[in-house]
Amino acid sequence: MADIFDLFAQIKKAKAPAAPVAWVIAGLGNPGRQYEGTRHNMGFRCIDRLSELTGCRVDRLRFKALTGECVYAEQRVVLLKPQTYMNLSGESVREALDWYKLDASRLLVFCDDVNLAPGRVRIRKCGSDGGHNGLKNIIYHLHGDMFARIRVGVGLPEHEGYDLAEWVLGKCSGADIDDAIIRAADAAAVVLTDGCDAAAGRYNASLPPEK
Numbered sequence: 715m716a717d718i719f720d721l722f723a724q725i726k727k728a729k730a731p732a733a734p735v736a737w738v739i740a741g742l743g744n745p746g747r748q749y750e751g752t753r754h755n756m757g758f759r760c761i762d763r764l765s766e767l768t769g770c771r772v773d774r775l776r777f778k779a780l781t782g783e784c785v786y787a788e789q790r791v792v793l794l795k796p797q798t799y800m801n802l803s804g805e806s807v808r809e810a811l812d813w814y815k816l817d818a819s820r821l822l823v824f825c826d827d828v829n830l831a832p833g834r835v836r837i838r839k840c841g842s843d844g845g846h847n848g849l850k851n852i853i854y855h856l857h858g859d860m861f862a863r864i865r866v867g868v869g870l871p872e873h874e875g876y877d878l879a880e881w882v883l884g885k886c887s888g889a890d891i892d893d894a895i896i897r898a899a900d901a902a903a904v905v906l907t908d909g910c911d912a913a914a915g916r917y918n919a920s921l922p923p924e925k
Contacts, residue, residue, distance in 0.1 A: 733790045735783065735814045737906060739764065740794040741824040742803050742848035744883075753868035754800060754882040756826035756895070757848070760866065761793050763899040777809040787903035803848040804855030811856075821861040822905055824898060825849060828882065830867025833890030835898045835917050837864050839910035862910050864901055866894050 741757030749755050765772050770784030772793045780795040792814065796806035811821060825848055830836055840860045843850035853859045868891075871881055897917060904913035 735792050735816070736789045737791040737820050737822060738794055738807065738810045738814065738816060739786075739791050739822045739824070739902065740779075740796065740803070740807050740810075740852075742800060742826075742846075743795065744799050745795075745797045749883070751885045751887065752883050753826050753828075753886045756866045756868060756891075757824040758795050759895050760824035760864070760898050760902075761795050763895050764793055764902065767899060777806050777813065779806040779810070781810070787906040789906045791906070800848045800851075802851055804851035804853070807852050808855040818856045818858060818861040821856075822902060823849065823852065823861060823863040824902075825863060825865055826868045826882065827865035828868055828870050828878065830865060830869070832867050832869045832886070832888065833894045834867035835864060835894055835901060836867075837862070837901055837905065837910055837914040837917055839914075862905055864898050864905070864913075866898050 739761070741761035743749065743755035743758035761772060764770070764786060765782065768784040768786050770782040770793060772780050772782035772795055774781050777794065778796060778798050780797060782793045784791060784793065792810060794806065794810055796803045798805050807821065811817070825846055827836065827844070827846070829844070839862050842859060843853055849863065852861070868882070868886055870876070901913045901917045904916060
């Protein structure tokens with residue numbers, strides 16, 4: 715008899731509906747091989763890190779983006795890599811939030827930041843676009859800036875007279891960058907479970923390891 719009850723319990727568990735999507739996590743970048751590994755694609759690289767950690771394939775084309783659903787930090791999330799090019803990132807993000815009936819407080823965005831040194835991360839729960847066109851377009855489409863974001867530092871060139879567009883579309887690599895991507899993904903888990911303030915307190919002041 716006990717075996718029958720165990721069987722019924724297993725059937726009930728198998729048929730139990732999955733938890734609804736609780737977060738949209740978007741990484742900003744530009745599609746196309748020519749942009750792979752560039753500073754402006756730091757958001758894509760952070761999503762790739764989450765994909766590795768969760769075993770989630772981010773390859774389904776929805777919401778003008780490559781997407782994948784997974785569980786991260788015990789939360790069901792949608793990973794999003796907008797394919798609209800950076801300046802129109804908000805179109806994709808808006809569609810995803812509308813589909814899952816989530817408001818902006820359930821959005822977390824990864825992006826690059828030229829005003830942060832390579833290896834640094836900065837978490838904020840709201841704020842201006844800071845000159846970042848991807849964030850600017852998201853703020854435009856959401857009619858507000860009340861969404862979490864994790865900025866990953868890519869720095870500025872040392873010489874004067876640089877072209878900023880050329881700089882952010884240049885390739886970047888190195889231990890500092892790899893470490894920042896790892897810590898950005900770890901910070902996302904804290905945002906999901908404990909909130910932005912807790913994540914900021916833990917990661918905003920942290921420095922990359924000494925060389």
